[in-house]
Amino acid sequence: MMRHLSLTTRLTTLFAIVASIALAILGGVTMIALDKHFEAQDRDVLDGKIQLARNLVTRIDSSTSLAALPGQFRDAFVGHHDLAVTLLSPDGKTLYANEAVRFPAALLDHANAARKADFKQWQDGGRRLYGTAIAFSTRMPGTAPVIVAVAVDVNHHAVFISKFQRAMGMYVVVAALVCGLLGWLVVRQGLMPLYTMKERASSVTAGKLDLRMPIESVPVEMAELAATLNQMLGRLEDAFHRLSEFSANIAHELRTPISNLMTQTHVALSQARSNDEYRDILASNAEEFDRLARMISDMLFLARTEQGLLLPSREEIELAHEVGALFEFYEALAEEKQVALRLIGSGKIHGDRLMMRRAISNLLSNALRYTPSGQEILVSIQEERDNVILSVRNPGSGIPADALPHLFERFYRAEKDRSHLKFDNEGVGLGLSITKAIVERHGGDISARSTTEATVFSMSFPRQ
Known part of the structure; x- marks a missing residue:
């Protein structure tokens, strides 16, 4: 299908496609970098909260201090509206939860075996949460670890990324159109020497074979083409000139013998003559015809030789x-x-x-x-x-x-x-x-x- 399009349309289309692909890749890389940036921010926040929770849990050395732990958590995490904190006792009971957030069972089960925090993202109703759960040992001998689960609401990040994606998509479309338009202008300007050569070639006629392509005003890539076309025009001009001269020479050379033949024939027919006189006239005409035949044969030989027909x-x-x-x-x-x-x-x-x-x-x-x-x-x-x-x-x-x-x-x-x-x-x-x-x-x-x-x-x- 592309072969039916003009060179300007082809180059413009390809330029717009390449620009769109480049912008799309740039947008994709930007989205990935942005997502990683938000994830790193959320992880830094959660790491700080986990460190605070560790400090509180590792101080527990008796059942009394364990009973006072929920109050300490309440005081420590008050005012963090986007932060969900859940504290589970060694027997699995919820000691503290500042929000009604359901942590994935797999995340809680994995907390006892994890040596470090394992961060995951999940959906809880209409909220998108990003968090982790980790077990901390107390100073109470023979007591199972306490599980602390923390999560942060990342809905605002998702909304921002979604809006950014839409904006980036619109930007890619607009940029592709602008690049296509600019590409068309650039290609049109770049191909202007071709249009000049086209106009110059359309002006070449049988009477204007001396026209040549402008080598000095075309790019280097087109100079060789222009030079080749000029050589072709030179050969055509030379061949046409030789053909014109050949035709004129043929007419000149044939005019004299034909005129002689016609004159002799009319003179012979103007009055009655003897058989000997007619025989002399016919013999003279035969010589003229023989010479004409040899000249025509020579011209045919030349034509066939120059065209490569005689090998x-x-x-x-x-x-x-x-x-x-x-x-x-x-x-x-x-x-x-x-x-x-x-x-x-x-x-x-x-x-x-x-x-x-x-x-x-x-x-x-x-x-x-x-x-x-x-x-x-x-x-x-x-x-x-x-x-x-x-x-x-x-x-x-x-x-x-x-x-x-x-x-x-x-x-x-x-x-x-x-x-x-x-x-x-x-x-x-x-x-x-x-x-x-x-x-x-x-x-x-x-x-x-x-x-x-x-x-x-x-x-x-x-x-x-």
């Missing part, structure tokens, strides 16, 4: 062997551009063979595109203690420094002018993004550095 199969890969196979694939294109391909070093990693071949192929294709004729592309593989590094170096004019941080973004190209894109063999800016996604899926990282003479892309993978 690489794990097998041992000899990187030198994969690079050699790709050299054979690009050999004709390299000869056409008069570019040499060279490999140095070797190394092994564990991963998905097809995905790794695609990543290396993207780097080689990119290098062939920008390497001047008569130059050499160098692929080096180096095994270090914990990593295996594959680098692709191609000479050229280099990449501007401000463009290096953006090379692995989707649809990014260092060339600012996009008017030359006709969807021929030019890339559309997804190759390096795909390469980065593949490398990261294998637990590695990729980097690029460039000078005015050459550009180097390096992929680093863990050895295991």
Whole structure:
């Protein structure tokens, strides 16, 4: 049931319960201490009377003095209205009783055997009595002891304790309510940073993802939560920003080929043409469609890779062997551009063979595109203690420094002018993004550095 209540209500209720229990325990301890205090007072009074009775009884040395004992008791205990005193002769007859009080038979019977006073509490009619009985020996030889029973009326103590109990109960109830109210105020004030965070979170929208939780104004216990939420908002803002850019880039990249296809189709339909002309137009359109299909396939590959839907199969890969196979694939294109391909070093990693071949192929294709004729592309593989590094170096004019941080973004190209894109063999800016996604899926990282003479892309993978 508690899980359906608000945190403020839970803490307030628990605070009130704990306060009530603490006050109740305090009240109980106070009642016990008060009762013990009254009992000690009554016992002190009775001890004094017992001592007085002992002094009177121990003086008895004859039957004459025994007969005068009741009068002595009357004189000694006169004026004690709350005190009941009974004197029993050795044969059990009542010699003196200042009040008609019935002492328990068990208490009187026990008096002969007791070495010290045994105090008990009992009810006699509407009175509550607390007393004892004890036997005192006289100086008369061969005579049984005289029993003296004394008791004090403790009704006033019981009434006081009863009133105190009622007052204490009311105090506990009122104090619990006050503690509950104060607890609610304290909890409400203490949870105010949560309400602030709630209001700030409710203000976050698609257009206001830059809002953050106030870390400085929240308690230490909530600062970590606020920092975590800020990190989450940062990731959401970054993802939303990338998604917006991705959507804009897709629209930009698809607009040109679709516009070309529509223009060519309308021009072809505007007048009758020969079969050869129609065949050329359809062949051109087929190239455009093929390029569109490859771009869409690349975008789907990126999306599935980033969402973790493509899990690489794990097998041992000899990187030198994969690079050699790709050299054979690009050999004709390299000869056409008069570019040499060279490999140095070797190394092994564990991963998905097809995905790794695609990543290396993207780097080689990119290098062939920008390497001047008569130059050499160098692929080096180096095994270090914990990593295996594959680098692709191609000479050229280099990449501007401000463009290096953006090379692995989707649809990014260092060339600012996009008017030359006709969807021929030019890339559309997804190759390096795909390469980065593949490398990261294998637990590695990729980097690029460039000078005015050459550009180097390096992929680093863990050895295991």
